[in-house]
Amino acid sequence: MKRLSFGRYLLPVYAALAFLYLLTPIAYTFAFSFNDAGRSNLVWRGFTFTNWQNPCGAPAVCESVVNSLQIGVLATVISTVLGTMIAIALVRYRFRLRAGANLLLFLPMATPEVVLGAALLAQFLNLRVNPGFATIVIAHVMFCISFVVVTVKARVASLDPRLEEAAADLYASPRAAFWRVTFPLLLPGIAAAALLAFSLSFDDFIITNFNSGNTDTFPKFVYVSATRGIPAQANVMGSAMFLIALIIVVTGQVLAARRRRAAAT
Amino acid sequence: MTAALVVGHGTEVAGARRRSRTAWLLLAPGLLYLFVFFVAPVAVLLLTSLFERVPGGPVGATRPAFAVSNYVDAVVTYAPQFGRSFLYAFIATVLALAIGYPLAYVIGVRCRTRPLLQGVLLVLVIAPFFTSFILRTIAWKQILADDSVVVSVLKTVSLLPDDARLTATPVAVVAGLTYNFLPFMTLPVYASLERLDLRLVEAGGDLYATPISTFRHVTLPLTMPGIVSGSLLTFIPAAGDYVNSALLGNAGTSMVGNVIDSRFFRVVDYPTAAALSVILMAAVLLLVAWYVRRSGTEDLL
Numbered sequence: 001m002k003r004l005s006f007g008r009y010l011l012p013v014y015a016a017l018a019f020l021y022l023l024t025p026i027a028y029t030f031a032f033s034f035n036d037a038g039r040s041n042l043v044w045r046g047f048t049f050t051n052w053q054n055p056c057g058a059p060a061v062c063e064s065v066v067n068s069l070q071i072g073v074l075a076t077v078i079s080t081v082l083g084t085m086i087a088i089a090l091v092r093y094r095f096r097l098r099a100g101a102n103l104l105l106f107l108p109m110a111t112p113e114v115v116l117g118a119a120l121l122a123q124f125l126n127l128r129v130n131p132g133f134a135t136i137v138i139a140h141v142m143f144c145i146s147f148v149v150v151t152v153k154a155r156v157a158s159l160d161p162r163l164e165e166a167a168a169d170l171y172a173s174p175r176a177a178f179w180r181v182t183f184p185l186l187l188p189g190i191a192a193a194a195l196l197a198f199s200l201s202f203d204d205f206i207i208t209n210f211n212s213g214n215t216d217t218f219p220k221f222v223y224v225s226a227t228r229g230i231p232a233q234a235n236v237m238g239s240a241m242f243l244i245a246l247i248i249v250v251t252g253q254v255l256a257a258r259r260r261r262a263a264a265t
Numbered sequence: 266m267t268a269a270l271v272v273g274h275g276t277e278v279a280g281a282r283r284r285s286r287t288a289w290l291l292l293a294p295g296l297l298y299l300f301v302f303f304v305a306p307v308a309v310l311l312l313t314s315l316f317e318r319v320p321g322g323p324v325g326a327t328r329p330a331f332a333v334s335n336y337v338d339a340v341v342t343y344a345p346q347f348g349r350s351f352l353y354a355f356i357a358t359v360l361a362l363a364i365g366y367p368l369a370y371v372i373g374v375r376c377r378t379r380p381l382l383q384g385v386l387l388v389l390v391i392a393p394f395f396t397s398f399i400l401r402t403i404a405w406k407q408i409l410a411d412d413s414v415v416v417s418v419l420k421t422v423s424l425l426p427d428d429a430r431l432t433a434t435p436v437a438v439v440a441g442l443t444y445n446f447l448p449f450m451t452l453p454v455y456a457s458l459e460r461l462d463l464r465l466v467e468a469g470g471d472l473y474a475t476p477i478s479t480f481r482h483v484t485l486p487l488t489m490p491g492i493v494s495g496s497l498l499t500f501i502p503a504a505g506d507y508v509n510s511a512l513l514g515n516a517g518t519s520m521v522g523n524v525i526d527s528r529f530f531r532v533v534d535y536p537t538a539a540a541l542s543v544i545l546m547a548a549v550l551l552l553v554a555w556y557v558r559r560s561g562t563e564d565l566l
Contacts, residue, residue, distance in 0.1 A: 015371040018364050019389055022447060025404035026396050032404075042407060082295035093288030104296060108303050110497070110553050111546050112505020114522040118529060118542040119306035122313045125535075142302040145295055199394055205508060206522070210529070222399045226512065230403065238400040245395035246388070253384050 026242065033235035040229030051232040055240070058231035064221035065237050067133070068202050071217060075140035075201040080194045082141070083148025084186070090149070091156040109146045116143060117210030124211065131213035139211045140204060144197040151196055155189025199245075307546075314539035325533040335540040343524050343541060350520040350545070353435070353510075354503035357442035358450075361499045362492065364443070365450035369491075373458035390451050398445055402512050405441055406432055409513075433515040441509035449498035457491030493560050497553060504549055521545050 032041055036048040056062040090101065108116065120139050124131055159182065167177035205219040212220060222234050314335055316327040340347070372390070376383040393401060408415055409431040419425035431437055461484065469479030485492075507522030521541055528538035 011367060011371055011375070015368050015386075018368045018447075019386075021364070021444065022393055023389065024408065025401040025444075026392060028404040028408055029396055029400050042410075082298060085291040086295040089288045089291035093285065093291075095285045095288040095292075101292060101296060104299055104304070107550075108299065110501060110550055111307075112501055112522070112549055114505040114507065114525050115310075115542045115546045116303070116306075118525055118538060119310040120302065121529065122535065122539060123302075123306035123309045126309050126313075138302055142299065145299060149295075203394070203397055205399055206505070209526075219397050219399045222397060222403065223508070226399075226403055230400075234400065238396045241397075242392070242395040246392070249388055249391070253388070257380070257384075 029235050030239045030242070033232060033239045035232055035235075037232040041232045041235065042229065051236045055233050055236045058233040060216065060221060060225075061218075061231055061233040061237055064216040064218045067215060068218040071133070071136050071140060072198045072202040074137045075144055076194050076198040078137075079141045079144035079148050079197050080190060083145045083193060083197075084152050084190055086145070087149045087152035087156055088186075091153055092161075105146045105149050108143055109150075113143075113204075113206040114210075117207040120207070121210045131211045132215050135211045135213070136208055136215060136217065139207050140201040143204075143207060144200055147200060148193040148197055151193035152186065152189045155186055155192075159185055202241075310539045310542055313535050314543050316536045316539075318534065318536060325535060327535055332536065335536045336544065339537055339540040339544060343521065346519055346521045346524050347544070347548075349435075349518065350504050350522070351548070353439050353442055353518075353520065354500050354506075356439050357446065357503045358496050358500045360439070360443040361447050361450040362454075362496065365447055365495065366454055366492070369451050369455035369458050373455045374461065374463070377459075377463075387455070390448055390455070393448055399508065399512075402441055402445065402508060405437075405444065406512050409437060432513055433518075435514065435518050437513040438510050438518045438520075441513045442503045442506060445506075445509065446499040446503055449502075450495040453494040453498065454488060454491040457488040461487055489560060493557065497556070501549055501553065505545060 032044075033051055034047050034049070035041055035044055036046040036050070038045065051057065086101075086105070089095070090098070117139070120135070120142070121131065124135055129135065163181055163185070164177050167181045168174070172180065203219060204217075205223060208217050208220055209223070216224070218234075218237065222230055222238075225231070225234070312329075313327070315331050315333065317330040317332045317335075319326040319328055368390070372383055372386045376386060407413065410416070411430050411432070416425065416431055420427055420429075425431075465483050465487070466479055469483045470476070474482065505522050507520055507526050510518050510520045510523050525538050525541050525545070528534045528541065
């Protein structure tokens with residue numbers, strides 16, 4: 001009897017509290033994007049749409065968002081290409097030093113960000129390279145590759161190799177078999193990896209802070225301006241990105257559900 | 266016969282060699298990238314950690330040396346910060362598991378018959394990723410600020426003494442770490458709970474095991490891979506984090522990350538910063554290796 005009541009009532013209540021913990025700061029950020037804030041967005045001063053109508057009212061916010069988007073796209077494209085190639089090689093081919101390759105891919109994920117950031121900066125200082133836009137992209141590609149490999153590897157491993165063999169039996173060249181059979185099947189995994197890489201890059205602060213010089217990304221801008229007050233436009237940008245990502249994910253889920261239903265009938 | 270065997274063998278070897286060449290063509294660009302921008306920088310970090318500062322030289326000037334004393338100094342001077350890093354990260358990992366496991370259980374097991382609800386709840390778990398974590402941490406700082414609604418309500422109902430505060434405390438830092446890495450714990454645990462075969466749990470009940478012992482002997486071992494990757498994804502970044510301590514804590518909550526950051530940018534003492542980074546990396550890697558081996562999930566790597 002006791003178990004029944006625990007499972008039935010306590011567990012959902014516990015989960016609801018956990019969601020409250022997860023979502024409160026998001027609700028707060030969203031609410032304060034409508035604050036008639038003036039210079040510092042600390043106290044509620046009244047409801048307004050001005051911040052949303054004029055998201056570039058604080059020019060530094062827009063600049064940093066544009067930087068973050070450019071860096072994010074570049075880092076995503078490069079790391080997705082490099083990572084996908086590695087993932088295919090790891091699953092499909094036997095080669096020597098496989099354990100070494102796996103270790104090399106695992107280490108960046110097991111190293112705290114502050115160490116990765118400090119190591120790269122030490123290297124750039126050593127080579128007399130001035131940190132800036134390019135070094136941020138270099139740093140982001142570095143920590144994204146391993147996550148892309150892990151994500152795409154799962155998809156490659158679940159692929160039936162007989163599909164490629166069937167293509168070969170039908171006289172497709174290895175190249176044609178790859179691009180017309182394997183690649184389309186890998187695409188969902190590659191897309192998931194690219195989304196992951198983009199969100200890792202876009203939200204990164206610690207490694208970026210070490211290797212950015214005078215270039216501001218959005219997280220860095222928010223962190224640096226925290227002491228003198230964050231403009232409400234930063235909340236607008238944060239909330240807008242939240243809504244855009246939410247729409248993308250929900251659309252994806254609806255499409256997947258529709259496809260499942262179509263497959264079932 | 267022999268000739269055919271030899272020829273057959275020969276083409277096979279040639280084929281294998283060609284395949285291995287393709288493999289290296291695919292691997293080379295990415296692995297080379299990691300060599301140049303991960304392995305080499307870590308090697309430079311190691312070298313820098315042994316340099317010595319030039320007394321009376323320009324700011325940040327160092328010269329090659331073999332100053333092992335950097336490590337001794339770093340450990341002796343910053344032992345409290347190291348202790349805090351690992352203690353806070355450990356508590357945050359345990360708390361994230363305590364919150365994330367039941368949450369993942371509700372989504373992955375309870376909601377299995379309702380895919381729509383399951384989808385919605387899953388989106389809610391990853392929702393925090395959609396807003397910058399710095400913005401969310403600052404939101405916590407303002408929600409828990411001394412003049413905030415939360416604090417004044419807690420004081421009115423006497424849950425909090427009049428002179429107490431929530432921000433600038435170790436509790437706030439640990440709560441912030443737990444909050445920031447909770448989705449990283451919940452998602453891998455969810456992934457393994459979602460695959461859990463419920464017939465095995467029923468079998469436990471059929472064999473007169475109490476729910477608790479069924480959980481201990483069936484559910485928990487089967488979801489161990491999720492727990493291990495979740496705790497690694499929480500512990501590693503938490504141990505190196507300095508954002509939560511900087512935003513939600515005070516001087517008394519400073520962690521190794523804070524010291525490395527300030528040694529690099531404010532004090533411009535590269536050898537000490539490098540030595541601290543090397544120690545942090547070594548300590549985390551040793552802990553990870555020990556943990557993965559102990560929990561018997563080596564194939565995770």
